Amino acid sequence: MxxxxxxxxxxxxxxxxxxxxxxxxxxxxxxxxxxxxxxxxxxxxxxxxxxxxxxxxxxxxxxxxxxxxxxxxxxxxxxxxxxxxxxxxxxxxxxxxxxxxxxxxxxxxxxxxxxxxxxxxxxxxxxxxxxxxxxxxxxxxxxxxxxxxxxxxxxxxxxxxxxxxxxxxxxxxxxxxxxxxxxxxxxxxxxxxxxxxxxxxxxxxxxxIEEETSVPELINQVAYAVEAARKGPFLRYLLKQEDMQQVLVFASSIRTADNVVGKLIKHGIQAAALHGDKSQGARNDALIKFKAGKLRVLVATDLASRGIDIKFLPHVINYELPRSPKDYVHRIGRTGRAAAPGKAITFVAPEDAHHFKIIQKKMGKQVEIIATDTIDLHGL
The missing domain is CATH 3.40.50.300 (P-loop containing nucleotide triphosphate hydrolases)
Structure with a gap:
């Protein structure tokens, strides 16, 4: 039609x-x-x-x-x-x-x-x-x-x-x-x-329209087993290792979003947070810069991210898992749009392993989980 x-x-x-x-x-x-x-x-x-x-x-x-x-x-x-x-x-x-x-x-x-x-x-x-x-x-x-x-x-x-x-x-x-x-x-x-x-x-x-629990084939999903204390350094390691230039990072709380942004900026990485405690001017500025490719990392909570619609967003990272499988699908669905491939990365702490299994079962798709304990994150 x-x-x-x-x-x-x-x-x-x-x-x-x-x-x-x-x-x-x-x-x-x-x-x-x-x-x-x-x-x-x-x-x-x-x-x-x-x-x-x-x-x-x-x-x-x-x-x-x-x-x-x-x-x-x-x-x-x-x-x-x-x-x-x-x-x-x-x-x-x-x-x-x-x-x-x-x-x-x-x-x-x-x-x-x-x-x-x-x-x-x-x-x-x-x-x-x-x-x-x-x-x-x-x-x-x-x-x-x-x-x-x-x-x-x-x-x-x-x-x-x-x-x-x-x-x-x-x-x-x-x-x-x-x-x-x-x-x-x-x-x-x-x-x-x-x-x-x-x-x-x-x-x-x-x-x-039936709830979407399947993920478009254009989205390449990968998960990393990461201890909670190593998530920040590992995020900075990935940004550098894969030369990511436009990344939407999801956090489950305002406090986490602000902490992640603070550490990124401290390490010389352009980043901003998007959540309900930010002024409207700050939120507008962050969105405009991110959409224009002038801001490398945007760290958002789920509700605040609802205004983000970018056709060719290459990377989405789940710094923390969402509460429900449908929220997971919505998050990673921000990439892989407009017939362009995208990559969705999820950090899985030991305490999240069971919940991530439930998410995979609901999606009907297994996601490879890669160990990170041997990666040297010193100085990151």
Missing amino acids: SFASLGLSAPLIQAIEAHQYTQPSPIQESAIPAVLAGKDLLGVAQTGSGKTAAFVLPMLQLLQSKKAAKGRAVKMLVLVPTRELAMQIQDVLRGFGSRLPRQVRSLAVYGGVSINPQMMRLNGTDVLVATPGRLLDLIEHNAVQLSDVEMLVLDEADKMLNLGFQEEMNRIFGLLPRLRQTLLFSATVSGEVEALVANQLKEPVTVR
Whole structure:
């Protein structure tokens, strides 16, 4: 199936081709026609399934036939749990919208930065991408109106509920017109998500993409048995030995991420941490530099990494194992994209050996574990 067969316009097809996308993903195949037809939608899919384009593309097309927004009444609203995801969605909106006859104005708003610049840029915004708390702040300042919203997108709804946004979301729902199109995307469908669907969606089309537990063949996986105390020196050994120039390292805690970055910098290696305790300016700066290849190592926690989308990322390293097999697959899936090979490396401490066996069993794939006790890490 091609993108053209989904009912998208010629200018959008040209924008898609310019971004080197050749065929739609399963969720895009099902979601795009439903959204274009004005249907409410429940999309159950994991990160990396292509769901952002599944709502951005039809959203951009529908806006082509509408007058540009005026004042502070937005036409389309996207609610997200994190700042990084808000910025990622805005990048996708701008990327696909750049070649359209009618330019679509989009804006991402989130906490952690001054509200005044966001208030100043809101005038004439067609699509507002927002975290719930900052959106309510803007509403209280009379900087934005929701009375004209025609489409509401709830992206990663399960994450928003898990992060405690239920009360804020309910307040926002109360300000939205009842007659609107609502799209809800979630990786899981808990009781809270089911209640959200029942209360906010009308006869939705349901699209379920099975949880991805297999790993693309383009990803070369390797694991190293490393004592916890030797992980830092061994990481620096690998960076030097394999001449890695763009590496995404996953840590399970903010403290570990900061410690790893501190040691890397001390040894003359360009590195930055990406996590919730960093200021928004620092997070933006780190992401921009890393995507541009100007930062060698980015050490991220799982939640903060959700805005990272790099087509040709060559290396991912699990400095610590994630809690679940699906999180492992999501992590290493950051590499091996866009038909380009990638390498995923995992550090396995003795206490993690059993958990890593479970991850391999769920993946249905064995990963070679290489001993490192004979490697001399002195001075690293």
